[in-house]
Amino acid sequence: MQEPLLEVRGVKTYFPLERGMLFGRGAATVKAVDGVSLSIAQGEVLGLVGESGCGKSTLARTILRLVPPTEGTVILAGRNLAELAPEELRVARADFQMVFQDPYASLNPRMTVYDTIAEAIQAHRAVSRAELAAEVSALLNRVGLAARFSRKYPHEFSGGQRQRIAVARALAVRPRLIVADEPVSALDVSIQAQIINLLAGLTREMGLTMIFISHDLAVVKHISDRIAVMYLGKIVELGPAAGVLERPLHPYTKALASAMPLPDPERERTRRRILLAGDPPSPVNPPGGCPFHPRCAYAIPECSRDQPRLEAFRSGHEAACLRLEQVNAD
């Protein structure tokens, strides 16, 4: 197997929770990301799914070093990002970029599209004025926008157009890895497909590696080669996109997958939904053992004691469940 572009090993990101003076100076922490390991090959698209608050965005920000990890290493193209000095990190940022969730908040409202993209180009490269103009136009065309819009301001665009601008900005530094943090969840459904297709096309044509984060399985399905399912700061299942969605291993993924409407009306009529009881536990005080056991239909006493690790069940398809064999006996 070829050397992975990105390798995340045992990453934990905890946030200290400030408490009132009166009620104990307890060092309560939010365990947003609690021991995640995964690796992504060059040119691969990894879908990262999970419900709100499960730590997807924090994992993304930790990988991009927008948040320092509490523990663990993030190795991108052979370099450990967690160890870089501030100036080295700033220079290294040319290798990895992020597309944010809210295109209304992720563009500076006082800068024209031209300035926004030109600034990104110049962040890491010295470019002549003429080359700069040509490159900005090329980038805008690349994301499906006309160059004649370049003197306009973000508030003059629709959400989908803004997200295109944000994608162009991320491409401007010529990154190897793009992390898209719920890039379509703030957009109208009719626009979502356009942006997903844009991202899919770009990764394919430019050989980009991407982590695509979403809480929507249907969205992730189209774009990902592999899918990782997160629950309460941990990855509970990891495998090929089709395998994870059609033959899920983990009880949590089974529930998620069963909630997805099927395009075939015949099968949709017979679709059985697994309804999960209760809310996900708080990441401040996660349950012992398997984080999913309080809501799991298959839970046995051991589940509240022992922490399951990711284990391969089929080739390339892993899940973290103590009862993996029994759960998937059928």
Place this chain on the structure above:
Amino acid sequence: MPVTATASPALAADAVEPGRSLWQDAWARLRRNRMAVIGGVVLIVLTALSLLGPLFLAYSYEEQNLALGAAPPSAAHLLGTDKLGRDQLARLFFGGRVSLLVGLAATSVSLTIGVLWGSIAGYAGGKLDAVMMRIVDILYALPFTIFVILLMTVFGRNFILLFVAIGAVEWLTMARIVRGQVLALKRQEFIEAAVALGLRKSRIVLRHVVPNVLGPVMVYTTLTIPAVMLLEAFLSFLGLGVQPPMSSWGLLIKEGAEQMEEAPWLLIYPAAVFAATLFSLNFLGDGLRDALDVRASKD
């Protein structure tokens, strides 16, 4: 692949369309605000009169005519003369120059220091923020008059010092306002995006943070100018500011107040002009606040 050049039919290279920045939007809204426009016009007229008026007068602001004394308005002296026979209109024009200059200069001092100080403290956060803002708190605690009296006695009465003294006090509030704005701004995704791009900190502060706090800052500035002019008047009133034969609106009001029973015109005209200026600045400030309010902009 549905998303290619064909998705937008207008991809052909047309002329670049001009954009409308938020500033241009704000300007359009400001022009619709009648009181703000009147305020702006009054300010421009008063400034022009102060700058150009003396050129058309037969008397200079310090030319005395002791034989005349304090004379009421007449054809020769449109606004009368003070007790030393100096032309009141000339003194009013000249005082306008001083007062407006103090207002502008001291405000720019406070603006520059305050905006930089506040943005750096707010953006850096942590210990640096704590130290910088404690310095602001300490300076806040110093009584202003004592501070100015100390400056004046140590360095002598100096025109420039007046700017420095007033600016040194006014920037504190500005720094606090800017810091608060920056703290709110720091959580915005476009700042995070700028960090993720690998931009230098100085560039993030100057290009992304400062332009986005300028709205509230501009509003506060228009309210600082009258405050500064009032301070100058107050200092002159105490005899710490501008000294005769120079004149300022504050000084004229002080002199006028001393003789308001025998020569009311010496008080009425400077007071009216000063009040008009303050009103105008406040109306303009209100107008700017409404115009720059993002919620009012169409989106």
